[in-house]
Amino acid sequence: MGTHETTETAEPTEETVDWETKLRYFLNSDFVRSSPYWGIPFVLMGIAVYGGIGFNVAISLTDAEGLTPPDYSNLDLEMYSAVLGNDAFLQAAQNNLVLLVVFTTICLIFGLFLAVLLDQGIRFDDKIQTIYLLPMSLSFVVTAQMWLWMFNRQNGILNIIVTAFGFDSIDWLGNPSIALGAIIFALIWQFSGYTMVVYLAGLRSIPTDQFEAARVDGASTTKTYLRVIVPQLKEASVSAAVVLMVFALKAFTFLYALTGRYRPPNGTDILATLMVRQAFKFGKWAYAAAIASFLMLMALGVIAPYLYYQYRQGSL
């Protein structure tokens, strides 16, 4: 065995290191010796995530429906063109886009506002933070029930407030042109604590002398925040935005739990609810799988630039 090593040091050319040595080195490397640790979780996760995605694409190319199993001998893109030509899909995609943009934007702004509010050296700030973040610890199924009651036509708090000001009561979830806005409001209630926590961590990592320097220069508090502090929260904003946008794409549970049925309140159908309804109510497996592929692509459209950004920042 030792001869191999001496020849290797004497003549470090490709030919002299035979494949057995290479294999031995490879097997002794950290990469291989640590493989049981990363390998087992990786394989399980890989089958579930990437096997699942592949399987989904395969089903979407068939005509599987009802009880007939997918027939993989006759694959085509028929389902994809059927999906794109369907008005329900386009409407759901539009609602989804509105949800994504409005929900993400307001959550970020409101969360930043809350974070700034709590970052002024006030008392009990950790207790207050705990309460602001509390909705995030609840299941969407539970919060949907609470908001169903808040939005109730007769006895809901929101209508009590509205009628107290002399207006007519509003059918928050029954009016298709208001329902999506009402749901976005409830989701902001649940998620703004999350953006607050992310921003608060960002704010506290900024050295305090920057505030003082800005103050010495005569900048007002508002100006200090807008010109000096907020630009430094870019990284926190990007990661929070990605989490919120991907959530907006897949938000299903809250909408389902509002009605307890496959169809969410009128005017709030998004791709996730449409997909689940087509699959599990109507048994249109291939069609639903095609919708799911579009959803996956949109999520990748958000994640891929984020991963690239993180990689460039060196914070991956």
Next chain:
Amino acid sequence: MSRSTSDAGIDVAGLVEEFDLARVGHYALIVLFLGFFLVSLETGIMTALKTNEAVARSLPFAPPTGEGFTLGNLRFAFERLSGSFFNSLFMAIPATIGSVLLGSMAAYGLTLVDWRAQMGFLSLFLIGIFLPYQAVLVPLARFWNNIFPLASMLEPTFEALPFLQGFHANLVPLIITHIAYGIPICTILFRSYYRSLPGSLVEAAKTDGASITKIYRRVILPISKPMFGVVFIYQFTQIYNEFLFAFTLITGADTPQAVVTLILPAVGASTSGIDFGIRMSASFLAALLTLIIYVAFAEQFAEGLRTESG
């Protein structure tokens, strides 16, 4: 500009007053938002304690008074949910332990892999976190129902086990599903912790000739106790609260194997509408466990959220 000129003329007492006013306004805003975040929870609890008549007559956030107070709705909701609490715990505890342990192992293993390969693996794990589960629902249903019907294979075994019924076997595919899809987030949470540790720790153990398993058991596990707390709290809350996988793999809220979140949207509903006294009672009971855990371990929960997007 006009502000600074007017400021110049104000005496010290006026300045102090203005400062105090700003402070009062600041605290008033904070209290206002406390109300904003708590009002729906408070309303839910108050409604849960009222008779149907009181629910219809009184303000939703007002506490129940005299005749209007009842524990009947809570009792009814508890009976409706009682079996499902066991199901939820039976599902969430092993699923949490499994995904947390595998995530910690994966994160440790990756720290020993060279940088280039790590990037590749990490990207694959990160995509796994953000994956919309809709993209795998049809395959999941097909896999567990048609290709590998593990639940019906295990049913006779579960029949024979103490404390369990045959139908509990239906929760096993759900447990495995939660473990598999929970691995990415757990891995990323642990990795960010292991990355913050001094690299010399593992290096020193390695030069001492410790094997990779020994380093994990003697060095990594003892120092990652706080992170285990964070990931465990975070992951348990997520899995206990989860709905979509349960909805896909367990058919119907009326089945005996249904978990809490699956039953909740159907409790107290009838043709004449929703009985909110019962629905709010059930919601409160469903949320109670995660609420207690959250109040006790709020810092760990926040840490989990921070690290996820870090």
